[in-house]
Amino acid sequence: MNQNQQVLDQRLKEFRKKYYTDKIIRGSLILALLISSILFIVLLSEGVFGFSPGIRTAIVFGLGISFVGVLGWMVLWPSLKLFNLSRTISDLQIAKMVQQHFPDINDKLLNILQLRMQTDKSNTLAYAAIDKKTADIAPVSLSSAINLRLNNKYLYLLFIPIAFYLVTYLADPSLLGASSHR
Incomplete structure (x- = not known):
């Protein structure tokens, strides 16, 4: 394997790493958004309606199982793939993703x-063709097809439940804290 092919393999590896890092960041932010939003709704509902111990237990276990499921699906599963402990996306799938972002690469x-x-x-002729095509696309950083900044929208959405917490706490602190005293 020549230097161009080694560079290509390294670029594919970088893309794969950034792809799963993006998935982990997005999953973590979505999980935090879900937990904060649902926790706010449950605490507010508990403060207003005063659920019985059986209902509170069901809510805690139901939400706990749901959150663990989301954690596993959106954070732990991509983490396993990031560290090559599970089957990852293939090079051909990466090529199809990159093709959408870089029209000059085409096929x-x-x-x-x-x-x-x-x-x-x-087959030296085929390897010469591979080497030439690899040299043509060598200047392109494949991992730049993934924009980690797109996850900022989830970070901004996370401020909504936090703002609701603050407004509710400032308006009537007993609404959020009443359930812990029962």
């Missing part, structure tokens, strides 16, 4: 990967 990356899978070690 070059996909063609390189397909050629690499189909050629044997003795």
